[in-house]
Amino acid sequence: MFVNPAEWHEICTKMFTTVGVPEEDAGLVADTALTADIRGVASHGSVRLPVYRERIQRGLINPTPSIRIVNDCPTLVHLDGDNGLAQVVDNKAAQIAAERANKYGVCCVATYNTNHMALLSHYGLKIAEQGLIAYIMCNTPPFVATMGAAEPVIGTNPICWCIPGKEFPIVLDMAISPARGKIKNAAAAGKPIPEGWALDKNGRPTTDAAAALEGMLLPIAGHKGYGIGVVVEVFSALLTGGKYGKNVTHPLDDYDHKPNCGNFIMALDPSKIMAEEDFVRRVDDYVQMVKSSKKSSPDADILFPGELEHRNELLVAERGLEISDETYQQYKSMVGQ
Incomplete structure (x- = not known):
């Protein structure tokens, strides 16, 4: 319906x-x-x-958290979320980041003692709507094996950029591994997953979705995805005071622990570098340049990050x-x- x-x-x-x-x-x-x-x-x-x-x-x-600023520099803010809903805590973080970026050019807000953040690009889009560039990171429970390891140690550790554009914002919202949700769907449907997505519980490559869920995911692009995941863990957890690595409990499935999730949100004002209209024009020019490139076939659709989601809207x-x-x-x- x-x-x-x-x-x-x-x-x-x-x-x-x-x-x-x-x-x-x-x-x-x-x-x-x-x-x-x-x-x-x-x-x-x-x-x-x-x-x-x-x-x-x-x-x-906590349904009624007392969110407080722990440390406050003009362009760097540390928030204690008082175990509140992350949607509430990180909306406040994004608001602070945007307000101060408008004033100072850039602002980073680190949050901890919070919960599942949901869609990172939601907060990024709120920032981008104000003509600002957003950069957001969070860590997750360990589902991903490091290079050479046979057990999960790092999270899927999503990262997100939102950049204001003329027709639609450029949005890259991605994890450093294949989506665990897609593997769950494949397991439910009894379908295999592509090679290179996962290892079974014994550390052996598998295309069996159910075995992958019992085992671990592999990082995208091998050591490159692993390296990005480590950096995300540093910014969103080690730096913020949130749990990290094997200490992270699942913010959705674990009903025995409070997760103490940490997140990192940055807003940057491009108008402090050049006129806002000039930046948007340059972004649009680049989008059109890429989209007008030679197609691999007549019916190929050259898309930009965030364009499919914009079409869905x-x-x-x-x-x-x-x-x-x-x-x-x-x-x-x-x-x-």
Whole structure:
């Protein structure tokens, strides 16, 4: 079924106001979920909300955190999230980063003592909407084997850049390994995964999705992906005060521990280097240059990072947001509608 995004936002917001989250904060959680759903990244969207809600009910997430600044330099801020919803903590972090980048040209905000961040590009897009460049990192539980190792040590450690553009923002939001969600889908469908994606629990290469889930992922581009993952761990966890490496517990599946996730958000104002309109023009010129390059076949579609998601946004604006009947009824029943 297709629903109006505004209606879905209201339902998702009530899922959290009914468990003690202030309405404004609950709206931020719904905002983040809808950004993912609307941009076609459903794995990080409203499908996650019942888990967040249950974790609040079990006392694993603080519904009313007192977010405080621990250290404050003009262009570097350290936030303690008081074990609050990451959507609330990191929205505040992105807001601080953007406000100070507008003033000083750049600002980095490091957060810790928080929870699952969901879609990194949600926060990046909020920054890019203000004409700023965003750079965001977070670490995850260890799912990825290092080079030469036969056990997972580092996380999938997503990184994200959002850059303002003329028609759509350039968005690169990626992990340093194949998506674990895709492997779960393959396992559920009984389908194999490509070679080079994973090792089994004994450290042997596998194309069996179920064996991969019991084993570990491999970093993209070998040692290069591994190296990027290490750097992300340094910025988002070692630097912030969050848990790192084998100490990281799963912020969704582990119901015995509070995860103490750490995140890093940077905003940069290109207008401090050149006129804003000149920068956007140069970005657009580069986009058109790449997209007008010689095609490998007449029907090939040369896409830019973030373009598919932008197209999905336009499609949702026309037809509404597709939600399964089962999910729609489940969520409505949670909020007593």
